Amino acid sequence: MARITRRAALRKPAKSGTEFRLEYLNRHRFERQSFDKAIIVTGATENHGFHLPMGTDTFAAYAVAEETAKRVDGALLLPPIPFGVSDQLMPFPFTITLTAETLAQVIFEVAESCLVQGIRKLLLVNGHGGNNSAIDVAMRKIRRLYPDVKMAASLAWWISGPKLLPEGTFAKDYGIGHAGEAETSTALYLVPDYVDMDAAKGEWPASPKEVRLLATIPELSVSGATGDPTPATAEKGRLLVTALADYLARFIKEMDRTGWKFNRENWSFLDR
Numbered sequence: 001m002a003r004i005t006r007r008a009a010l011r012k013p014a015k016s017g018t019e020f021r022l023e024y025l026n027r028h029r030f031e032r033q034s035f036d037k038a039i040i041v042t043g044a045t046e047n048h049g050f051h052l053p054m055g056t057d058t059f060a061a062y063a064v065a066e067e068t069a070k071r072v073d074g075a076l077l078l079p080p081i082p083f084g085v086s087d088q089l090m091p092f093p094f095t096i097t098l099t100a101e102t103l104a105q106v107i108f109e110v111a112e113s114c115l116v117q118g119i120r121k122l123l124l125v126n127g128h129g130g131n132n133s134a135i136d137v138a139m140r141k142i143r144r145l146y147p148d149v150k151m152a153a154s155l156a157w158w159i160s161g162p163k164l165l166p167e168g169t170f171a172k173d174y175g176i177g178h179a180g181e182a183e184t185s186t187a188l189y190l191v192p193d194y195v196d197m198d199a200a201k202g203e204w205p206a207s208p209k210e211v212r213l214l215a216t217i218p219e220l221s222v223s224g225a226t227g228d229p230t231p232a233t234a235e236k237g238r239l240l241v242t243a244l245a246d247y248l249a250r251f252i253k254e255m256d257r258t259g260w261k262f263n264r265e266n267w268s269f270l271d272r
């Protein structure tokens with residue numbers, strides 16, 4: 001069982017605008033602040049069609065997490081975990097995958113390190129759909145072993161973000177797809193020099209509504225992309241990252257205000 005070696009709550013709360021990215025903090029600067037929450041980012045290193053960089057999912061999730069951390073007090077942003085569960089894309093270069101079991105263990109051990117350091121509120125921002133089963137296993141294990149720890153997760157920025165924007169912002173189906181309109185817009189906003197729109201092509205593989213298929217991407221797509229990236233713009237990417245960060249910041253602020261109780265009757269403050 002972890003022993004609490006550091007009482008974050010005894011130090012002054014970190015104000016928005018000060019350094020909150022763990023990899024940039026030295027011990028002196030870290031100890032001048034107080035962090036009572038940590039944000040864990042899970043990404044992926046995988047093929048994103050011909051036009052998007054391999055780190056697209058990591059860049060997007062990290063940007064959402066960074067913007068969220070800027071908007072709240074006391075949130076420590078951890079360096080992103082760059083590898084995810086990407087076995088469905090292994091046939092395409094240059095994908096690197098962990099098994100779900102490994103990623104679940106990595107998330108668990110990162111979270112447990114935070115607990116040992118005295119942080120007991122955790123937000124995970126995920127960048128890649130293949131990671132979700134691992135995140136679920138890790139969260140359940142954390143809750144089982146540390147019942148007083150509060151952990152929440154944003155599992156799918158590429159779905160949640162577009163749904164927070166006015167209908168019609170994206171051309172079709174909320175811009176969905178692997179390297180589709182939403183992802184491509186976000187990459188155009190975050191890493192424009194690494195997006196090759198001349199190579200962006202859409203494919204719309206069909207799937208049954210009520211049956212889950214665990215298909216590899218080559219069974220579904222020639223390019224390795226799905227959806228239609230061609231209407232993507234950097235502005236849509238900015239709107240998406242901002243909307244999701246605003247949403248997560250509202251969540252954290254309200255949780256801070258009300259003692260991180262998950263049994264509230266009304267969550268409508270998130271719908272603003």
Ligand SMILES: [Zn+2]
Pocket residue numbers: 048056057127128178179183
């Ligand atoms: Zn992606």
